Amino acid sequence: MSQVRIHLPDNSIKEFDFQPTVLQVAESIGSRLAKDTLGGQINGNPEVIDLRTVLPNDTKLKIVTKGSEESLEVIRHSAAHVMAQAVQELWPEVKVTIGPVIENGFFYDFDSPFAFTPENLKELEKKVNFLLKKNEVVTREVWPTAKAIETFEKMGETFKVEIIKDLGADEVSIYKQGDWFDLCRGPHVQKMGQIKTIKILSTAGAYWRGDENNPQLQRIYATAFNSKEELAEYLKILEEAKKRDHRKLSKDLGLVYNHPFAPGAPFFTEYGTIVYNELQSYMREGYKKYGYSEVISPQIFDNQLYDRSGHDANYKDNIFATQVGERDFAVKPMNCPGHCLLYGATKKSYRDLPWRIADFGRLHRNEKTGALHGLTRVTTFCQDDAHIFCRIDQLLDEIKSFMTFLDEVYNKLGMSNYKIFFSTRPEKRVGSDEVWDKAEGYLEDALKTLGLDYTVNEGDGAFYGPKLDIMFVDALKRPWQLGTLQLDFNMPNNFDLKYVGEDNANHQPVMIHRAILGSLERFIGVYLEHTAGRLPTWLSPRQVVIMNITSSHDEYCKKLEQELKEAGVRVHYDDRNEKLGYKIREAQLKQIPYMITVGDQEVADSTVAVRLLTGDNKKGYAKSDFVKNIKNEIENKNLKTFFEEVN
RNA sequence: GCCCAUGUGGCUCAGUGGUAGAGCACACCCUUGGUAAGGGUGAGGUCGAGAGUUCGAUUCUCUCCAUGGGCACCA
Numbered sequence: 259m260s261q262v263r264i265h266l267p268d269n270s271i272k273e274f275d276f277q278p279t280v281l282q283v284a285e286s287i288g289s290r291l292a293k294d295t296l297g298g299q300i301n302g303n304p305e306v307i308d309l310r311t312v313l314p315n316d317t318k319l320k321i322v323t324k325g326s327e328e329s330l331e332v333i334r335h336s337a338a339h340v341m342a343q344a345v346q347e348l349w350p351e352v353k354v355t356i357g358p359v360i361e362n363g364f365f366y367d368f369d370s371p372f373a374f375t376p377e378n379l380k381e382l383e384k385k386v387n388f389l390l391k392k393n394e395v396v397t398r399e400v401w402p403t404a405k406a407i408e409t410f411e412k413m414g415e416t417f418k419v420e421i422i423k424d425l426g427a428d429e430v431s432i433y434k435q436g437d438w439f440d441l442c443r444g445p446h447v448q449k450m451g452q453i454k455t456i457k458i459l460s461t462a463g464a465y466w467r468g469d470e471n472n473p474q475l476q477r478i479y480a481t482a483f484n485s486k487e488e489l490a491e492y493l494k495i496l497e498e499a500k501k502r503d504h505r506k507l508s509k510d511l512g513l514v515y516n517h518p519f520a521p522g523a524p525f526f527t528e529y530g531t532i533v534y535n536e537l538q539s540y541m542r543e544g545y546k547k548y549g550y551s552e553v554i555s556p557q558i559f560d561n562q563l564y565d566r567s568g569h570d571a572n573y574k575d576n577i578f579a580t581q582v583g584e585r586d587f588a589v590k591p592m593n594c595p596g597h598c599l600l601y602g603a604t605k606k607s608y609r610d611l612p613w614r615i616a617d618f619g620r621l622h623r624n625e626k627t628g629a630l631h632g633l634t635r636v637t638t639f640c641q642d643d644a645h646i647f648c649r650i651d652q653l654l655d656e657i658k659s660f661m662t663f664l665d666e667v668y669n670k671l672g673m674s675n676y677k678i679f680f681s682t683r684p685e686k687r688v689g690s691d692e693v694w695d696k697a698e699g700y701l702e703d704a705l706k707t708l709g710l711d712y713t714v715n716e717g718d719g720a721f722y723g724p725k726l727d728i729m730f731v732d733a734l735k736r737p738w739q740l741g742t743l744q745l746d747f748n749m750p751n752n753f754d755l756k757y758v759g760e761d762n763a764n765h766q767p768v769m770i771h772r773a774i775l776g777s778l779e780r781f782i783g784v785y786l787e788h789t790a791g792r793l794p795t796w797l798s799p800r801q802v803v804i805m806n807i808t809s810s811h812d813e814y815c816k817k818l819e820q821e822l823k824e825a826g827v828r829v830h831y832d833d834r835n836e837k838l839g840y841k842i843r844e845a846q847l848k849q850i851p852y853m854i855t856v857g858d859q860e861v862a863d864s865t866v867a868v869r870l871l872t873g874d875n876k877k878g879y880a881k882s883d884f885v886k887n888i889k890n891e892i893e894n895k896n897l898k899t900f901f902e903e904v905n
Numbered sequence: 906g907c908c909c910a911u912g913u914g915g916c917u918c919a920g921u922g923g924u925a926g927a928g929c930a931c932a933c934c935c936u937u938g939g940u941a942a943g944g945g946u947g948a949g950g951u952c953g954a955g956a957g958u959u960c961g962a963u964u965c966u967c968u969c970c971a972u973g974g975g976c977a978c979c980a
Contacts, residue, residue, distance in 0.1 A: 365975095373909055462975030463908025470977045474908055477975070505973095509916085518953075518971045576979075626906050626978055627971095635979080681980095720980070727980080739980070776980090808937040835937070843941035857939055869940060877939095 265318040280309040281448070284321050296332040296452065297322040297445040306331050308444035310398045324452060325484050334364040336396065336447040337386075337456050337482040342366050343438040344385040345478070348378075354440065355417040355466065355475055362492065363481030367464055369417060370476045374461045379478070383458040386480075393451030394435040398444065406430045406441060417466070456482045457489055499734055504786040505632040511791055511848060513782075513799065514633065522630040522637035524779065529799035532828070534778055536797050538618060540667075540895065541642045541775065548663050550614040550644050555596040557620065561586040566752055567595035568688045572721045576623045589622045594746075594771055597645045598753040601767075606757040611767060612648035612656055619643070621777075633783030634738075641777045646770040647755070650700065656770055657704040657726075657743065664728060664741050664774045672897045673788065677737070678710055679727040681718035688722055689748040697745045698724045700768075720771075722748045732788040740776040740784065745769075791849050792871060795888070796895040800850045802829040802888065805841045807857040809833070814861045818854070818881060825889040846871065851899055852888065870899055 262274045264283050272278075272286055280298035284291045297306045299320040300313070306328050313319060322328045338357035345352050345368060357366030374382075401409075403422060410418040418441055422430055433442045435450055447453060459479040466472035483489040500506075508514040513530030516523075526534050545552060564570040564577065569591065578589040590596060597615055606613065622638045629635055646656050668676055680702065683694045701724050705712050712726070719725050728741035746769040756764040775781040785793075795801050802822055806815045815831050822829040832841050838855065845853045853869040859877070860866055866884050867877040887900040 376910085460974060461909065464976045465907080468977075470907070474976075476908075479975080516972090521971065573979095623979085628906065628976080629978060630972090718980090725980090742980075744980095805940090806937095807939055810937080837936095837938050837943065838940055839938090840942055841940090846941055853940080855939065859939085867939080873940085875940065 262313070262315045264313055265316070267320050277312045277314060279312055280307065280319065280321065283313065283319060284309075291321065291323065294323040294325075295321055296324055296329040296447055299328065306445055308398065308446060309448065310444070329484065330482075331359050332445045332447055333453050333482050333484065334359040335442075335445060336450065337453050337480065338364045338366050339396075339433065339435065339438075339440055339442070339446070340389050340450055340453065341382070341386050341456065341458075341478065341480055342368075342440060343435065344382055344389055346438070347389075348381060348385055353415055353417060356421070363459065363479060365477050365479045367466070367475040367477045369466075369473070374476055374478060379458045379461065382478070383456070386456045386458070390450050390453055390456065392436070393449050395449050396446045397434045398446070399432045399434065399439075400429050401432050402429050403427060406432065410441070453482050454484065455486055455489060456480055457493070495734070499736075499787075502734065502787045502790045503632075504634070504783040507786045507791040508633065508783070511786075511799075513786075521627070522625060522635070524633060524636060530782070532799040533782055533793065533797055537775065537778055537781065538640075538642075540670075541616075544663055544667060544774075545616050545644075548614075548659060549612075550616045552616045552618070553597070553600060555593060555600065555617055555619055556590070558587050558589055559596065561588045563595050563599070564588050567598070567749060568722065568752060569595065572686060572688065576625065578622050578624050590619065591621055591623045593617045593619050593621070593641070593643050594645055594749060594769070595753075598749055598755060598769070601647055601755050602753060606647075606767070608649060608757050608759050608765075611757060612646050612652050613767075614644055614646045616642070616644035633779045636777075636779050639777040639779040641773045642775045643771075643773050646772065647750070647757075647767040648770065649757075649765070650768055653700050653745075653768060653770075654704050654707060657701075658708055660743055660770075660772055660774075661708065661710065667774050668730070670895060670897070671785070672794070673730055673732075673785075675731040676741075677729045677731065678705070678712040679715045679718075679729055680705060680712045681715040681720075681725050681727060683719050683724060684717050684721060686721055687719070689751070693747045693751075694724070697747050701726065701745050720744050720746075722746045723771075725771075730784065730788075732784065733790070734787070736787075738780075738784045740781060741774045742772065742776065744771040746771060792851075793849070794895070794897050795851045795899060796892045798849070798851055799828065800830060800848055801827050801892070802852040802854060803841075803845045803850045804829065804831045804854045804856060805838060805845070806831075806833055807838055807855065809835070811856045811858075811861055815856050818856070818866070821881075821885050822888070825885050827885075827888055827892065842869065854884075868901070870901060874901065876901065 262277050264272045264274065264278065266272065272283055281292060281295055284295040295309050297309050298311065299306060299322060301318045306322055322332065342354050342357055346354065351371055353369040355367040355369060357364060406422050407419055410422065422441060430441055431443055432439050433444065433446050457480060459481060462477045462479065463474045464477040465474055481492065483492060508530065511529065512527055513533060515525040515527055542552065561570065561579065569577065573591060577591050580587050597617065601613065618640050620638060620640050625635065625637055648656055668674060682698055723744050723746040725742055725744035727739050729737045730740050731737050750766050750769050755767055757767055759765045804815050804819055806812060812833060815833065819829055819831040842853060849871060851871060855867040855869065863878065864881050865878045866881050867875065868879050868884065869875050891900045
């Protein structure tokens with residue numbers, strides 16, 4: 259055999275007189291490297307391959323070693339195997355299925371005659387980490403498919419047999435550690451001791467192959483890291499996320515209340531309503547600027563409306579319906595069909611287009627019980643919804659204007675980190691393929707023309723049209739779907755909408771469904787998590803609290819309270835006979851951006867002592883300046899307090 | 906809708922087969938105190954709802970409701 263050349267990242271070349279494995283290349287470089295090798299990446303491909311992979315001539319190889327980001331995939335892959343092994347050693351009656359690596363960890367789905375209890379998980383964690391200490395060598399074997407099927411059938415591993423049959427390959431790879439083995443394509447570690455520690459996290463029910471018609475399996479979530487320190491760090495982030503949970507924050511801050519009589523339908527308290535209304539009026543400002551008109555449409559319709567819109571066929575399970583006498587009514591789950599009726603109310607000319615109508619109507623959707631979640635998945639909500647009826651040649655400008663509007667809003671709110679997803683036709687849909695081709699084509703053209711980066715989500719569109727989803731990435735790097743823009747050729751058709759063109763003939767308008775915040779409910783939930791409850795002053799339900807030191811400062815405080823009220827500031831004078839530290843603590847917990855302290859000093863020289871949520875103090879601030887500056891900050895809807903703005 | 910767990914005063918949580926406890930919050934009293942909890946006293950719960958087992962159920966069983974972790978659904 260001729261020489262085999264392997265190219266390394268430092269542009270050096272290693273030569274072999276056989277086709278080496280990744281590990282063999284590592285060994286040729288050094289024994290320390292070989293010991294730390296966990297996999298490889300070849301020819302610039304990000305996919306991590308098994309260290310036992312045989313490399314052909316002229317392969318560009320990057321060795322994945324322990325401690326690297328890429329190595330986690332290998333470690334977790336093997337960790338899933340060890341976990342499955344541990345489960346079967348503890349409970350031999352449990353059958354294995356699959357166990358993939360996911361972000362931040364891995365899971366394994368088991369077919370178990372019993373549900374795993376928390377005690378089982380503790381036992382399992384012990385067992386798993388005991389197995390790691392045995393440091394068994396992982397070997398790879400290639401079996402003919404027939405042998406694999408026969409073997410797994412004998413073992414009663416019916417799910418494995420199904421997978422192998424579906425693969426339809428001639429041979430399959432098997433990974434072994436000790437006596438335990440599993441069908442797998444890898445990659446895996448050399449020895450199980452390379453996994454330092456495995457943390458079992460939780461259990462869940464999950465359907466075989468993700469289909470609710472299939473049997474339900476027992477899923478165990480777990481994670482593994484390169485070191486105990488990294489694991490600790492990850493667990494800390496989980497804790498942080500828990501603290502920022504909007505359900506906790508919205509309760510602690512007194513914004514939202516839930517009652518079992520209204521599942522999935524939150525009350526907004528007098529404080530929560532302030533946040534809600536401020537956001538709504540901010541959007542209304544945008545509507546003026548971007549040429550939208552606001553409308554109000556009915557809450558309940560004769561069901562014939564949804565029959566015509568196509569919702570009855572595609573969305574029926576989610577509609578709250580009621581029968582009055584002989585007549586079927588439906589509570590509106592979305593504004594669009596009603597808006598189509600309104601469009602048809604007057605004869606439209608091409609001169610009337612684009613016709614942009616916004617609606618803060620309350621929507622109700624009967625969600626499956628298990629889907630409800632705090633403010634982010636509710637049964638009743640209000641979208642910052644608008645529909646734009648326009649000509650095809652106006653589409654590009656409309657999409658552009660929407661993206662500008664959205665960018666402005668997101669930046670104002672400190673949410674500049676967002677991504678665009680382009681979702682194409684789903685299986686369950688209305689309209690001909692021809693219409694879909696057209697709609698998808700226009701949308702993609704617009705994205706390209708505008709030079710926007712996007713990712714395609716095949717089959718994820720709405721049933722009436724393709725869409726752009728705006729995925730906001732929050733402070734903890736979690737993605738949330740908020741804004742959306744959907745193209746719809748179908749509903750104008752169902753409602754036979756027309757406009758008279760320049761040619762004096764009838765034409766059909768295109769309908770754009772769009773929202774920037776998504777729904778106010780969901781947005782407030784996400785925004786609370788993003789900001790950890792520390793809202794910008796203009797959105798804070800409580801903006802200023804004045805705290806006197808003794809009752810002798812009462813007069814000065816009352817006057818200041820009055821001045822701030824006149825400046826439009828939401829201010830509260832805490833005149834309780836309590837110590838200052840006590841009042842401060844309460845104000846901190848309620849995340850009030852400005853805490854004003856008044857004592858002898860302040861009364862004497864007409865100043866205020868200001869404390870921010872950061873704990874920063876500024877004494878001797880001129881009272882008149884404070885009133886002026888906070889008024890200005892609120893009017894401009896600044897993201898930061900005026901103290902921080904200055905710095 | 907499915908699997909699992911949970912449900913004790915406004916909130917956070919102990920606890921028990923013999924009808925309940927703490928801290929915070931609340932009320933009253935004392936305290937006038939400069940940047941995250943001053944002290945005392947008191948009120949407040951038929952232990953999510955219904956049924957069953959039992960001499961007796963908040964505790965055990967079942968059903969329902971709600972919540973939580975997932976799955977599925979949804980955009």
